[in-house]
Amino acid sequence: MFTLAELCIVAMAQAWREDDEVLASGMTLLPRLAAGLAKLTLNDALLMTDGENGFVTEPVPVGPRGDYKPRLEGWAPYARTFDNLWSGKRHAFVAPTQIDRYGQTNISTIGLREKPKAALLGARGFPGNTIHHPNSFFFPSHHKRAFVAGEVDFVCGAGYNPERWMNGKKPIGLDLRLIVTDLAVLDFTGPGNSIRVKSLHPGVSFAKVQENTGFELMGEDAPETEAPSAEALEVIRTRLDPHGLRASVFK
Amino acid sequence: MNGSGAADMPLDKRISLDDAVGRLQNGMTIGIGGWATRRKPMALVRAIARSGLRDLTVVAYGGPDVGMLAAAGKLRKLIFGFVSLDHSPLDPHFRLARQAGAFEVMELDEGMVHWGLRAAAMRMPFLPTRVGTGTSIADQGLKTVVSPYEDGEEFIAMPALRLDAALLHVHRADALGNTLVLSPDPFFDELMARAADQVIVTAEAVVETDALNMPANLRFNPFERSVVSAVVEARFGAHPTAANPDYGLDLAHLKTYTETPWAAYYSRFVELAPEEYLEAVGGAARVGALPEAVY
Numbered sequence: 001m002f003t004l005a006e007l008c009i010v011a012m013a014q015a016w017r018e019d020d021e022v023l024a025s026g027m028t029l030l031p032r033l034a035a036g037l038a039k040l041t042l043n044d045a046l047l048m049t050d051g052e053n054g055f056v057t058e059p060v061p062v063g064p065r066g067d068y069k070p071r072l073e074g075w076a077p078y079a080r081t082f083d084n085l086w087s088g089k090r091h092a093f094v095a096p097t098q099i100d101r102y103g104q105t106n107i108s109t110i111g112l113r114e115k116p117k118a119a120l121l122g123a124r125g126f127p128g129n130t131i132h133h134p135n136s137f138f139f140p141s142h143h144k145r146a147f148v149a150g151e152v153d154f155v156c157g158a159g160y161n162p163e164r165w166m167n168g169k170k171p172i173g174l175d176l177r178l179i180v181t182d183l184a185v186l187d188f189t190g191p192g193n194s195i196r197v198k199s200l201h202p203g204v205s206f207a208k209v210q211e212n213t214g215f216e217l218m219g220e221d222a223p224e225t226e227a228p229s230a231e232a233l234e235v236i237r238t239r240l241d242p243h244g245l246r247a248s249v250f251k
Numbered sequence: 252m253n254g255s256g257a258a259d260m261p262l263d264k265r266i267s268l269d270d271a272v273g274r275l276q277n278g279m280t281i282g283i284g285g286w287a288t289r290r291k292p293m294a295l296v297r298a299i300a301r302s303g304l305r306d307l308t309v310v311a312y313g314g315p316d317v318g319m320l321a322a323a324g325k326l327r328k329l330i331f332g333f334v335s336l337d338h339s340p341l342d343p344h345f346r347l348a349r350q351a352g353a354f355e356v357m358e359l360d361e362g363m364v365h366w367g368l369r370a371a372a373m374r375m376p377f378l379p380t381r382v383g384t385g386t387s388i389a390d391q392g393l394k395t396v397v398s399p400y401e402d403g404e405e406f407i408a409m410p411a412l413r414l415d416a417a418l419l420h421v422h423r424a425d426a427l428g429n430t431l432v433l434s435p436d437p438f439f440d441e442l443m444a445r446a447a448d449q450v451i452v453t454a455e456a457v458v459e460t461d462a463l464n465m466p467a468n469l470r471f472n473p474f475e476r477s478v479v480s481a482v483v484e485a486r487f488g489a490h491p492t493a494a495n496p497d498y499g500l501d502l503a504h505l506k507t508y509t510e511t512p513w514a515a516y517y518s519r520f521v522e523l524a525p526e527e528y529l530e531a532v533g534g535a536a537r538v539g540a541l542p543e544a545v546y
Contacts, residue, residue, distance in 0.1 A: 051545075052436075053436045077435070077436045078436055078438060079439065082361070082362045085362075086362070108387075109349075117350070118346075119346045120341065121333045121334065122331055123332060123359065123386070123388060124332055124361055125360060125361045127363070128360045128361070128363070128382040130385070130386075131381055131382065131385055132381075154358075156387070157386065158384065165384065166381075166385075166405050166406075166407075167405055171384050171385050172381060174385070
């Protein structure tokens with residue numbers, strides 16, 4: 001038995017399986033747990049931080065730590081985060097508010113720019129991240145307000161849209177990898193890096209995913225998302241998220 | 252100012268919080284140090300919110316500093332990469348003002364803010380970057396520059412973010428403007444300091460130079476004193492943001508901040524003298540014991 005959150009964590013962890021010695025950054029709870037799972041079970045070369053200014057040799061459990069002390073192996077001030085990401089040695093798994101057919105993402109404003117319907121965080125590091133190193137995306141709720149028709153309202157993260165590239169030339173490190181949602185796992189392996197359904201979560205049809213997406217998807221024949229192994233579940237439950245914070249993600 | 256170090260008049264940059272606000276003017280471009288909920292010069296931010304200053308352009312890695320100044324109607328323009336309260340990320344006061352179109356924005360990638368400050372710090376008009384390419388950031392009137400070398404690549408020319416003033420919170424300072432930032436991350440305060448015409452530091456404690464214990468602390472000295480214009484002692488001056496290792500983030504107060512309409516928050520916590528503020532948020536013993544937050 002496993003939960004949807006656990007299924008998503010395991011699916012997201014796969015994103016880092018083939019990476020070299022890069023910084024694995026998981027933003028928001030489930031991607032963070034997924035990065036930890038990847039480091040412990042799939043790829044121990046990954047670099048990881050404690051969420052603040054230390055590189056750690058093993059992922060730090062989320063929530064109250066009790067007597068646990070992060071095992072620091074290096075210093076990670078924010079200036080170094082930029083130096084590292086500009087070098088390309090990072091793979092971030094982030095949680096945008098909107099994504100479009102190009103993989104362009106938005107966390108800034110919804111609606112009109114001057115008087116937005118919703119002001120969110122601001123572009124943060126998305127513009128720099130998306131043109132320098134691999135990125136993957138998590139959406140806890142797959143619907144047409146997130147998977148929008150046309151372009152996202154404010155393009156914070158670059159995507160496969162040559163119209164926006166400098167002189168039509170692909171940015172040096174643009175490399176979008178995986179999208180994990182409450183319905184499916186998607187990737188960018190369709191023609192021209194278009195978005196394709198890679199696997200469907202148990203009980204979800206391709207039609208349902210398409211119905212909740214504002215643009216056309218490939219991958220009608222996608223298999224079912226692989227169930228978590230007993231080992232992965234054990235690591236998530238006992239080492240990474242002992243307080244069960246992951247239960248709060250899907251209502 | 253020549254000869255201020257003359258023997259009969261030793262260099263002394265200490266001023267009061269109100270005098271620090273007095274050095275700012277309407278319409279200035281002001282950089283605020285720290286990052287989101289960490290080491291923000293909040294005592295100074297509250298003093299600005301209480302003052303008659305207006306039409307400010309603020310450059311920041313934003314947290315409640317931006318939320319408060321936006322809510323207080325002090326902003327003409329915000330130059331930023333984000334405004335975040337970290338644990339409960341969206342600042343409702345910032346959002347309301349932004350959604351009402353209360354000020355202009357120049358929205359940048361975090362690294363572009365860094366780059367613009369670095370350009371100003373180097374007295375360069377711009378620095379080239381690839382960041383912004385492929386996004387709406389590039390649509391805000393940013394110009395480009397072509398590499399004169401064989402590669403011929405075209406870059407965005409990130410303009411210098413020159414500051415009239417930088418407001419920074421440090422752990423220790425002396426009267427000369429020597430400072431220590433003891434937290435694990437210095438952020439980009441150094442670049443803000445070098446990008447600014449005047450630098451006002453607030454410090455948890457202003458001590459004798461020898462008490463800075465520089466032999467042990469050299470690595471925590473962010474910039475030389477010649478960039479510092481004024482020093483203000485402001486114990487707990489970063490509250491409710493964190494000033495680790497002296498005290499941690501006040502999560503309970505941030506909750507009050509996010510849940511209280513601005514007018515009520517202003518009268519309960521902003522329209523107060525610093526001593527009154529400290530009592531209103533639970534007193535020195537409570538704030539001094541705030542633990543390090545877990546991120």
